[in-house]
Structures are given as structure tokens and as C-alpha cells.
Amino acid sequence: MANKSLFLSLLILAISPLCFSEKSQGGNLYPQFYDHSCPKLEDIVWSVLAKVVAKEPRMAASLLRLHFHDCFVKGCDGGVLLDSSGSIVSEKRSNPNRNSARGFEVIDEIKAAVEKACPETVSCADILALTARDSTLLVGGPNWEVPLGRRDSLDASLSGSNYNIPAPNNTFQTILTKFKLKGLDLVDLVALSGSHTIGDARCTSFRQRLYNQSGNGQPDKTLNPAMAAVLRNRCPRSGGDQNLFNLDHVTPFKFDNSYYKNLLANKGLLSSDEILVSQNADSMKLVKQYAENNHLFFQHFTQSMVKMGNIAPLTGSRGEIRRVCRRVNH
Structure with a gap:
């Protein structure tokens, strides 16, 4: 649908509580x-x-x-x-x-x-x-x-x-620290992780969950066994690094809260997804809330996106307006 004005006029009745100004x-x-x-x-x-x-x-x-x-x-x-x-x-x-x-x-x-x-x-x-x-x-x-x-x-x-x-293999504390260094908090971390309700990940990003870092070849115990078996078929112990897998296997092309439902069923693809329910009680609480309430997820996600978009912007006379995004003007 190419006409955004028409699209938003139809959409506004359904999601108007989520539309807000952050002037x-x-x-x-x-x-x-x-x-x-x-x-x-x-x-x-x-x-x-x-x-x-x-x-x-x-x-x-x-x-x-x-x-x-x-x-x-x-x-x-x-x-x-x-x-x-x-x-x-x-x-x-x-x-x-x-x-x-x-x-x-x-x-x-x-x-x-x-x-x-x-x-x-x-x-x-x-x-x-x-x-x-x-x-x-x-x-x-x-x-x-x-x-x-x-x-x-x-x-x-x-x-x-x-x-x-x-990174996909960072610990929970490392990821949270990286968020805090940018002025973001735990809610922002869990809400923005919900963007994994769409998109794909390469085999190399989660192979360690399938074969274990210790080398014993057993899948991570936090990964659903049936899901692990399916993933191992297309993500061998070596090779296939670029093979793609849906981050959300339920509704891979729809932005919704099924990502959080997957986490609660031990069906998160990346380690950085799984640790939200296994390494921190507060993040686990938020995952449960978002899994139960899509509206709440949307509300927090929009707030966190505005907050993230305000990380150290160049304004006034700083920087420039590039004519071509791939290169500076001079």
C-alpha cells in the first residue's frame, strides 16, 4: 500500500493509544x-x-x-x-x-x-x-x-x-551493561529484543546452542529438544554458517508478541534471547508480561525506540547533511 496517509487513517482507530508524541x-x-x-x-x-x-x-x-x-x-x-x-x-x-x-x-x-x-x-x-x-x-x-x-x-x-x-553470545550482564552505557535500561533491553519477532539469524550465530561449547555435542538444555533436532539438520557442527533461520518460527513476518511466547516455551533461537528468561528474574517478569499482553509490548517498544533514537544525535551545526548516505560531502 503506497499511500501512507490512507494507511494510517485506517490504522489509527486500532492503535491510537500507542501513538504518542515525544517532543x-x-x-x-x-x-x-x-x-x-x-x-x-x-x-x-x-x-x-x-x-x-x-x-x-x-x-x-x-x-x-x-x-x-x-x-x-x-x-x-x-x-x-x-x-x-x-x-x-x-x-x-x-x-x-x-x-x-x-x-x-x-x-x-x-x-x-x-x-x-x-x-x-x-x-x-x-x-x-x-x-x-x-x-x-x-x-x-x-x-x-x-x-x-x-x-x-x-x-x-x-x-x-x-x-x-x-552480540548473540554475550552474557546477560554484558548486554545490559552495553544498554546502560547508552542510557537505556532493563525495560528497553527486553522491549527492544522484541524486534526479533521478525527477521532471521545465521547458523553461526547460535551453533554453540546446538553442539555445546564444551565439545560434548549435546544441545543446550534451555533449548526445546524437538526444535534443536530440527535446527541441527540444517546447521551442522561445521559448515553452513550462512544458512538462515527465522528468529520467530511462529509468525516470522508479523510484528507481534509471539517472540516472548517462544522464549517461555524454550524456543528462543539466540543465546541473547534465551538469557532473558534464564539469567534474570526481572527480565523474566517482563517477558511474561509481554507474552500475555501484546498492547503492553507495543507500548514499551515504541517508547524504547524513541529513547534509543535519541542516543547522542548530532544537531545544530555539528556534522552535515550528506547528499549521498555512503560518503561524506567533502
Whole structure:
């Protein structure tokens, strides 16, 4: 559906309690930032994404992930989009991004359309934030107002991308610490993990759960035995690293709370999913609440997305508005 205005008018009656304004949350960021300088911005983003996601639903998860990986490095500044050039070493080379970050060509297409309508006006960082919201909406997730006004970074951080982004095999405390260093808390961790209700993971990201780090070849006891047997068929002890598996095997292309229901049934795919129910009582409590109440999950997810989108944005005269998201202007 290419007409976002029509889509939202139909959607608003169903999810209006979840639609909220965070004008004070973003400091210099606010949803109306481009109302005069680029009034068609959100329609442009939506029209491109609607076609892309209709053709490839998996792309919604990939674009949501790009915004996450951008914000967790140096803040939400579009740094993840930069290619290597001159002194810039691209974050695309990092361990979290090297083999799995995707959707850059979609951002390029959106940026080109926006530049045609509003030259040198809208940042790539803001396009990432809007793309994350609209990708969520297009697969059945909640709506929220996106505070805007970010500017783009002039460099990237390969080391930050390697060390700041939570990894599938990190311990619970390590992941929580990485969230807290960005001003996020336990609720944000559990709510944002719910983005794993869509998307895929590669075999290499969870193989240790199937064959055990100790080498005895037995599946992790926290993994449902029947699910483990199915996974081992396509994820051998060696090889098949790039084989893809749904993070949520129940509704893999629908944004809902089945991810949390899966966790309670020992059917979480990644170790970073499973530890939410096995290593911390407070996170376990939240998982149960979200599994029972999809509305609550949506409410917390939207609040956490706005909060995450406010991590160290460049505003005012800092940074620049890139003409092309893959490279700086000079």
C-alpha cells in the first residue's frame, strides 16, 4: 500500500493509544522538524518502503536492525551507512555487520528520492529512524511519532561497531551493561529484543546452542529438544554458517508478541534471547508480561525506540547533511 496517509487513517482507530508524541524526549529533535523544509518526506519514505517490503518482507527486519546498529556505536548519526574511503574505515566491516547488515541499497533509493524533492535538507540518520518505524508498521507493528532533526556524522567507528553492539553470545550482564552505557535500561533491553519477532539469524550465530561449547555435542538444555533436532539438520557442527533461520518460527513476518511466547516455551533461537528468561528474574517478569499482553509490548517498544533514537544525535551545526548516505560531502 503506497499511500501512507490512507494507511494510517485506517490504522489509527486500532492503535491510537500507542501513538504518542515525544517532543520533549528528543531535546532538539521533534517530529515536525521537516514540516516546512520537506513536507512530503514521510510519504516519500513510505512509498519506497511499501514496495520493498511487499516484495521482500524480510527487509523490514534488516532496516530496523540498521537503525539499532547505527545508534549503538557513536549515536544515531548515520555512521553505519558510510563506505570505506580515505581515512574512513566502514562500520560495515565489523563483526556484527560484515556478513549480515543489509538494506543499504534501500536507504540509497530513499535518499535519492528525498534529495530530488528536498535537496541537501534531510539527513541519512533521520531517514534511518523513519525507515525503522515504517518497516515496523508495514509488518503489523505499532506506530509512533519519530523525533527528527539529526545530522550526519563525518566519520565512522569500526572499533565502536565491534565492541558496543550487543552480540548473540554475550552474557546477560554484558548486554545490559552495553544498554546502560547508552542510557537505556532493563525495560528497553527486553522491549527492544522484541524486534526479533521478525527477521532471521545465521547458523553461526547460535551453533554453540546446538553442539555445546564444551565439545560434548549435546544441545543446550534451555533449548526445546524437538526444535534443536530440527535446527541441527540444517546447521551442522561445521559448515553452513550462512544458512538462515527465522528468529520467530511462529509468525516470522508479523510484528507481534509471539517472540516472548517462544522464549517461555524454550524456543528462543539466540543465546541473547534465551538469557532473558534464564539469567534474570526481572527480565523474566517482563517477558511474561509481554507474552500475555501484546498492547503492553507495543507500548514499551515504541517508547524504547524513541529513547534509543535519541542516543547522542548530532544537531545544530555539528556534522552535515550528506547528499549521498555512503560518503561524506567533502
